Amino acid sequence: MAGQLQGKVVAVTGAGRGVGREIALLCAKEGANVVVNDLGASADGEGADLSPAQETVNDIIAAGGKAIVNGASVADPAGAATIIEDAVKTFGQIDAVVNNAGILRDRIWHKMSHEDWNAVIDVHLNGCFNVSKAATPYFRDQGSGSFIHFTSTSGLIGNFGQANYSAAKLGIVGLSQSIALDMARAGVRSNCIAPFAWSRLIATIPATNEAEAQRIERMKTMSADKIAPLVAFLASDASKEVTNQVFGVRKNEIFLFSKPRPIRSMHKSEGWTAQSIAEEFLPAVRGSFANPAERSGDVFGYDPI
Known part of the structure; x- marks a missing residue:
């Protein structure tokens, strides 16, 4: 029986290890031809090593699939463009882009x-822009295409010590939303996934107290292969009606996240002053404030099943 991605061409960034590797393997199993992009840098972005990407490609080919290696850095616009160019030159088209590198x-x-x-x-953030921008002309010309961007609850909710990562990941949500709106008339969709999975990046986060150590132990139970099915679905024609959404995957759970929308309002016909805001508006809305100290681990503090 043909897979969900039979005849599709999918480019996956950061596909040499972890979540990206599992995505590439499953997309190939579902019938896609895959561009396995990975610079092979360390967790903090230093160095380069094509062997992880080559290993993923070798495993796909050994299982009867088709894949090629691309070792470009997504942070370089010219390098990012080669990911899409390699897909088109080798397989004749590009149908889905998975922005996973990080x-x-x-x-x-x-x-x-x-x-x-x-x-x-x-x-x-720039990597998502660079790869997506390179794929856009092909998506427009063929009147179809799927962007799948990886965000994080560190951006959606917040986390300690990750201002750079959180800002980038929430920025990716804004980028995805605008792409979805701008490209809808061309039949192109754009969605985000916030993954919960143990990876070498998560392994670099230090535990400074017992609660954080327990959270890391919970993360170790969340294997990277659990993320891949949602990606394969979003890359397939079965998801044609799905765009401009933010999902999460946590072991065997899939989440649909809400987006920021007004929850309370207060009108004052004569306008507001700093004093009236303090005396009237603040007491009225204080009960609806988001918890200022809340972070990702607090919202998802329960054990996954």
Whole structure:
């Protein structure tokens, strides 16, 4: 029986290891021809090694699938363009782009350098832009295509020591929403996934207390292969009606996230002053404030099944 992605061509960034590798393997199993992109850098973005990407390709071919290696950096616009060019040159088309590549340079806010900030923004946010921009002309010409971007609850909710990563990941949601709106008339869709999965990036996060150590142990039970089925679905024709959404995957759970919308309003016909805001507006809305100290681990504190 043909897979969900039979005849499709899918480009997966950061596909040499972890979540990206599992996505590439499943997409190939579902019938797609796959471009396996991975610079092969360390968790903080240093160095390069094509062997992880080649190993993923070798495994796909050994299982009877088709795949090629691309070792470009998504942070480089010219390099990102080669990912799409390689797909079209080798397989004749491009049908889905999975923006998964990422690095971490966690620092508490007052110690974060411009270098830490720029490196993470370049790979995550600019990388999504670069690869998506390169695929857009092909998607427009064929009147179809799927962008699948990886966000994070660190951006959607918040986390300690990740201002660069959180900003990039929430920026990706804004990018995806605008792409979905701009490209709808061309039959192109764009969605985000916030994954919960153990990876070498998660392994770099230090545990500073017992609660954080327990959270890391819970993360170890969340295997990367659990993320791949939702990606394969979003890359397939079965998801043609699905666009401009934010999903999450946590072991055997799939979430649909809400988006920021007004929850309370208050009108004052004569206008507001700083004093009237303090005396009237604040008491009226205080009960609806988001918890200022809440982070991802607090919202998802229960054990996954």
